[in-house]
Amino acid sequence: MHKLGITAFTITYNALYCLHNALASVRDHVDDIWIGVDSRTKDGTRAYLTEQGIKWKEFVFQDDFSAAWNTVLDEVNGDWALVIPSDEVYLPIHIQMLRAFALDPSNINVDAVYTSRRTWYDLDMANEKKECWPDTQVTMFKSHFRYHGFVHESPGPFTKVVHKPDIERQHFNAAYSDVKKQPQIDELYARLEVKQKKVDPDFVLPRPLEYYRQLGILDK
Numbered sequence: 001m002h003k004l005g006i007t008a009f010t011i012t013y014n015a016l017y018c019l020h021n022a023l024a025s026v027r028d029h030v031d032d033i034w035i036g037v038d039s040r041t042k043d044g045t046r047a048y049l050t051e052q053g054i055k056w057k058e059f060v061f062q063d064d065f066s067a068a069w070n071t072v073l074d075e076v077n078g079d080w081a082l083v084i085p086s087d088e089v090y091l092p093i094h095i096q097m098l099r100a101f102a103l104d105p106s107n108i109n110v111d112a113v114y115t116s117r118r119t120w121y122d123l124d125m126a127n128e129k130k131e132c133w134p135d136t137q138v139t140m141f142k143s144h145f146r147y148h149g150f151v152h153e154s155p156g157p158f159t160k161v162v163h164k165p166d167i168e169r170q171h172f173n174a175a176y177s178d179v180k181k182q183p184q185i186d187e188l189y190a191r192l193e194v195k196q197k198k199v200d201p202d203f204v205l206p207r208p209l210e211y212y213r214q215l216g217i218l219d220k
Contacts, residue, residue, distance in 0.1 A: 005031035005078040006102050007143065011059070011068045013038035015086035016045045018172065023054065025089040029099050030082060036072035066147035069155075073146060081143040087172050088117075093199070094167045098140055101164070111158035112141035115167040139169060 008030045012019050023033065035056040037045055049056045059071045073081060080102045084090070090098075094115075101107055117137045138155060147153045 006080045006082050006099060006140070007032040007034060007076040007078040008082040008084045009034045009036070009072045009076060010084050010086060011036040011038065011065075011072060012041065012045060012086045013061070014041050014043045014045070016043045016048055019045065019086040020048070021089050022084050022086050023052070025091075026082065026084050026095055029090075029092075029095040031078055032076075034072050034075045036068060038068075066149055066153040069147040069153060073143060076143040078143060080140050081145075082140045083138070085171070089170045089172075091168065091170065094169075097164070097167050101162075102140065107162070110142075110160050110162050111145065112138050112155070112161045113167075114161060114163045115139040115169060116165050117169040117171050119171040136163070136165075137169065139167070 006029075008023075008026045010019075010022065012035060019035075027033065033054050035045075035049055035054060036059050037049070037056050039058050039060045046056065046058075055075070057072065057075060059068055061068055082098065098113065098115075101113060114136050117135050117139075119135070138161075141155050141158065145155045145158065147155050
């Protein structure tokens with residue numbers, strides 16, 4: 001039986017270095033979390049999720065991304081499913097806005113919410129402002145829908161959708177793993193922090209695990 005609330009979910013493959021941030025950005029604002037772990041994963045993701053008390057299940061990837069996502073969706077026990085890819089984070093104000101929308105009874109007939117996504121590429125791949133590349137993505141949807149398509153998969157089909165361009169997902173393109181790119185990623189992180197501090201002076205964006213390992217704060 002489904003219950004009112006939000007379940008954050010994703011699939012992951014050797015991405016603990018950034019999955020840590022993704023989970024930290026939503027954990028205090030959702031009712032449940034489910035992670036699908038690719039059976040080929042060898043980076044300690046299972047142990048980390050177990051230690052953190054986060055629910056997970058293993059799946060065997062068979063060249064079908066929709067099947068992988070749907071394996072996790074089968075575990076969702078809440079009205080809304082919130083997408084949280086391993087290499088993305090939500091700013092607090094945006095995840096709070098999504099939660100408020102989900103819990104508002106007047107939105108009961110809405111199937112999905114589309115939001116903005118800012119991709120903070122490496123500097124040489126960025127747009128003309130050298131900041132990010134914006135696009136629009138389905139971010140939250142009623143959990144009975146399923147994904148379709150082997151590649152470039154998408155959930156649906158939806159009948160009623162809402163676009164919230166003022167809500168953003170921050171996408172870092174899984175670039176944390178390349179140590180040589182760390183100075184560029186740090187600069188992009190700093191730019192995002194400057195932007196957010198204008199509305200929240202105490203805001204500090206969590207750094208990826210690899211960042212802390214390089215500083216010697218975490219064991220390698």
